[in-house]
Amino acid sequence: MGKISSKEKSYDFVIIGAGIIGLTIAKNLKEKYPKSSIAIIEKEKQLGFHSSGRNSGVLHAGFYYTADSLKAKFTKEGCLYWRNYCEKNNLRINKCGKVVVCKDEKELETLYELKKRGDLNKVPLEVIDEEELKNYEPNAKTYKKALWSPLTATVDPKEILLHLKITLEKDGVSFFFDTEYKYRMDDNIIKAGDFSLHYKKLINCAGLYADDIARDFGFSENYIIIPFKGIYLEYTGNDKPVKTNIYPVPNIKNPFLGVHYTIKIDGTIKIGPTAIPAFWRENYKGISRFKLDEFLQIITWEAILFLTNAFGFRNLAFEEMKKYNKNYLIEQAVNMVENIDKSKFNKWGKPGIRAQLLNMKTKELVQDFVVEGDKNTVHILNAVSPAFTASYPFTKWVVQNYIKEG
Structure with missing residues (x-):
């Protein structure tokens, strides 16, 4: 390759995006390939400016998703992982749990469908009646039945992001803030900010711009x-007046959970x-x-x-x-x-x-995580809620299935 100037840098892995997906990709890469060189580029001047720092902070238990989905596979595992991570590293967590309430007979049917999904995903979940609901959240009201989810908790997303960054820097990961991906220069080289970055493998975790960047490399054609x-x-x-997360029964045809009560880490x-x-x-x-x-x-x-x-x-x-x-x-x-x-x-x-x-093509919102890639690049196209919760096991799966060193 010859001599590299100060504006040219070379790494085994270059990650686009310093959100929770980018940081946990780096964490999993370091665990699998401890000697590898890794750079994370981020177009903002700070961590968590976009989705990872603006989400609800809820660690989801994993019962909304069909058993054959990646979300089902990784949400429960991720919830347990981050609960343990916060305890081990003295990060704040509110283990307040969650109740899901319904308002009529039709929603009651969906409530039982959620319980069925939770059972298939091996998520601790309990159907409770109106009287039992008062034991978990005295102020909540429901039609006949509700669901109690003991694993659901809330955290401070930015606190977790910062802890991950400090840990990754200690492990030798390089961070480039205020360094926006600009374009693909050549095979295994991108222009980012003022830098030309050479890589063996590029991992696109750009969130809102993941589809745009993927198209530079021949991916995201249908999305x-x-x-x-x-x-x-x-x-x-x-x-x-409310101590526990209270959620309505959602429309399970859409990936949105409806207006709900979230209890932050400080109550x-x-x-x-x-x-x-x-x-x-x-x-x-x-x-x-x-x-x-x-x-x-x-x-x-x-x-x-x-x-x-x-x-x-x-x-x-x-x-x-x-x-x-x-x-x-x-x-x-x-x-x-x-x-x-x-x-x-x-x-x-x-x-x-x-x-x-x-x-x-189908004009449908994609409910599950989507990953595309080849031997040189990987593109995480759909990392929507509960991506924060699922991030560590999900990105571990990405590293195992899409990324080989060298």
Whole structure:
């Protein structure tokens, strides 16, 4: 290769994206190939600027997903892994559990389907009646039955990300912040920021931009990321009227779980999230980070989905847009509890964007994780919720199945 300049660097593995998927890929690579050289590039100046630092912080137990899915395979294992990781490293965790409540006979059927999925996935889960529900969450209300999930917990995602980064740096992993992937230069070379990075293997964990980058390497031909904006509303009272995560029975045809109560690590209550179709990939607030090409591409696809009502998109869009109205969002949550002061829900949290993959041929949202690749590159295209929970075992599987050293 000859002499390498200061702007040319060479690594065994180059990872795009310093979110939870990128960091756990690096952790698994170091565990399997301890002598390998690894670089992680990140276009932002800090960790957790996007999905990994803006998610709910819930460690999911793994009962929403069909037994044949990667999500089912890795969520329960990931939940146990991160619970242990937090304890071992003195990171904060709230082992508050979760109840899933329903409002009518139809939802009761779905509740039993969730229990069936939990049983197939070997997830501890208990069907309880209205009286038993009071033992777990006195303020929750349900129609006839509810589910109790003892494994569900909440963590501080940024605390975990920072701990991983410090650990990886001690193991020799190089981090390049403020270093955006620009383009593919040649076989096994990319331009990122001011650097030309040579690699034996490239792993694309770019989240919102994973599909764009994958197309540079001949992948993601059938897929595009459609962004959905999630916003939470916090309860600012000093009282704690809810102590356990309370979720509604979801529409299991869509990958969204509905408005629910999340109890943060400090006991703070928040309700949400929304799943509002966004108009560009980083459509967090106002016209910040607006990109015209993205806007035109995404609005075109959203118009197609709206007109065809693919997977019920039109209904979903109308329902979610209502949640911009704070009172409507609050009402969705209030219906799941006996009593709460609605006036104390008055602090909006930081919005997040869900990088949701769409199959352009079938016009369906992809429910499971999607990975594509060849001997030189690997592209993690759909790492949506519960990707944080599932991240360590999922990326271990990616390393075992897609990555060979040398």
